[in-house]
Structures are given as structure tokens and as C-alpha cells.
Amino acid sequence: MIPPSETQLSLFGTTTTRLEDKDPPPPAKGTTAAKEKTANTISHSKMVQDTLKQFLGPKTQLVWTDNKSVLLSQGSGKNKHTFRMHQMFMEADEKVIVAIGRYFKTGHKPSGQLVDTFIKAHSHLLMHHEGSLPLNTGKGEHHDLHVIQEALSRIYFNGKVNLDIQWGRPRRQKRGRRSIQLGSYDARVQRITIHPSLDKAFIPEMCVARIVHHEMCHHVYPAQRSPSGRRMVHHKTFLEAEAQFVGAEEADAWLDRNLNKILRG
Numbered sequence: 001m002i003p004p005s006e007t008q009l010s011l012f013g014t015t016t017t018r019l020e021d022k023d024p025p026p027p028a029k030g031t032t033a034a035k036e037k038t039a040n041t042i043s044h045s046k047m048v049q050d051t052l053k054q055f056l057g058p059k060t061q062l063v064w065t066d067n068k069s070v071l072l073s074q075g076s077g078k079n080k081h082t083f084r085m086h087q088m089f090m091e092a093d094e095k096v097i098v099a100i101g102r103y104f105k106t107g108h109k110p111s112g113q114l115v116d117t118f119i120k121a122h123s124h125l126l127m128h129h130e131g132s133l134p135l136n137t138g139k140g141e142h143h144d145l146h147v148i149q150e151a152l153s154r155i156y157f158n159g160k161v162n163l164d165i166q167w168g169r170p171r172r173q174k175r176g177r178r179s180i181q182l183g184s185y186d187a188r189v190q191r192i193t194i195h196p197s198l199d200k201a202f203i204p205e206m207c208v209a210r211i212v213h214h215e216m217c218h219h220v221y222p223a224q225r226s227p228s229g230r231r232m233v234h235h236k237t238f239l240e241a242e243a244q245f246v247g248a249e250e251a252d253a254w255l256d257r258n259l260n261k262i263l264r265g
């Protein structure tokens with residue numbers, strides 16, 4: 001475990017910038033079981049926040065996150081102290097929460113070990129349900145998407161964007177294919193996927209960054225409805241933000257020129 005002065009507890013040694021606040025997914029509404037689950041979740045969250053306040057001060061606010069690389073982190077703002085906790089701790093009992101509070105306050109080693117044990121026992125909750133991928137798949141053979149995203153976040157988004165990011169799984173290319181989707185953003189799970197054919201030594205990092213930046217813009221500037229009700233993805237605000245990326249034209253020109261080579265894999 002890293003010392004609490006780093007204010008982060010990380011399973012995988014990743015250091016990331018501040019997280020976006022994310023809400024946990026809601027259970028199916030209406031049923032008695034779902035209502036009971038909601039009530040339990042609310043009272044459990046209250047217990048967690050109250051416990052953290054005892055250790056970290058009355059201004060402590062709990063935020064549940066889905067961030068898989070930083071499971072626990074804290075940060076102080078003007079008038080509040082935010083404690084971010086991965087949703088896996090929704091299953092943690094008071095003993096574990098007390099250990100978290102104590103560890104972050106004093107660095108108490110046995111408490112840190114107790115938290116580590118809980119994380120190891122619950123690490124299956126770090127996987128996505130549908131088509132789970134191994135963790136940290138953004139670290140490719142030649143380009144590390146986490147590093148690229150972190151730099152872009154710092155330079156273009158005040159360090160506020162920190163999404164799930166991964167290389168897509170290699171698929172056999174259809175013969176004669178002339179175009180390729182190099183990146184995508186899934187707003188539902190807040191995840192960027194980059195086409196694996198870009199994880200090559202001959203692809204300049206700027207080109208990968210250009211694609212990642214475009215997808216980050218999709219997160220920050222979501223789709224809008226036109227007055228006629230049409231869904232607009234690359235709307236004016238989006239395009240203005242995208243244009244901030246320095247080197248976009250050169251990167252696009254390079255990708256265009258080398259598309260055949262990229263498609264060949």
C-alpha cells in the first residue's frame with residue numbers, strides 16, 4: 001500500500017487525476033425487492049459517510065465511483081472534503097469502512113491490510129458484466145492509453161476527465177474494407193475504446209492522442225437535440241472543443257495517408 005499522504009489507494013499502482021463523479025447504476029424500479037435494495041443502499045451509504053466523517057472531519061462527502069484503477073481517493077475543495085469510493089465497497093461492512101477511515105487518517109498499517117484483503121476478495125466486482133476484459137487493457141504494446149488520456153485530461157480538460165479506456169479486441173478485417181472506426185465512446189458505461197490496429201510502433205503517439213481526444217470530447221460535450229429533434233453528435237460546441245487539439249490537421253492527414261497500412265494491420 002502507498003502511504004496515505006498520496007491520498008490514493010490503488011490496486012494497480014496507477015496514479016490518476018481527479019475523477020468525474022459517477023452515480024451507481026439504479027436497480028430495476030418498482031418491485032418490492034428493488035425498493036428494499038434502494039433503502040438498504042441509502043442507509044449503507046449514510047453509515048459509510050458518517051463513519052468517514054468521524055475520521056476525516058464533518059465536511060467529508062462520500063462519492064461512489066466506477067473508477068477501476070483508483071478505488072479509494074480523497075481530495076479537499078474549498079468547503080468540503082470529498083472521499084471517492086469504488087462501488088465494490090457498497091458491500092463492505094462497518095469494520096471495513098472504519099479501517100478505511102483510520103488508514104486514510106493515520107496510515108494505520110493493520111487497517112490498510114484489512115482493506116487490501118477486502119479488495120482482493122471483491123476484485124471480481126471490478127469487471128464489467130458484459131464481455132469482461134482484463135483490467136488495464138489500455139496499456140498496449142506500443143501506446144499506453146491511460147498515459148495518453150491523463151496527459152490530454154491535464155492539458156485540455158483541467159485534469160477532470162478520467163474515463164475507462166481500453167484497446168478494442170483484434171478482429172479479422174473484412175477484405176477490401178476501405179474505412180475503419182478508430183475510436184468510440186460508450187456513454188452508458190463511460191468507456192473509450194480505441195481500435196487495436198493503432199497500437200503499432202509506426203503510428204505516431206500524436207495520432208493516437210488525436211483519436212482519444214475526440215472521444216473524450218464526446219464525454220464532455222454529449223449529444224444534443226437539434227430544434228427539429230435530430231440527435232447531433234458532432235455539434236458546434238463539440239467541434240469547437242475538438243479544434244483545441246494542437247496538431248489535429250497533421251494527425252488526420254497522417255492517418256489518411258497511412259490508412260491502407262493501418263488496415264492491413
Ligand SMILES: [Zn+2]
Pocket residue numbers: 214218233234
Ligand atoms: Zn465522434
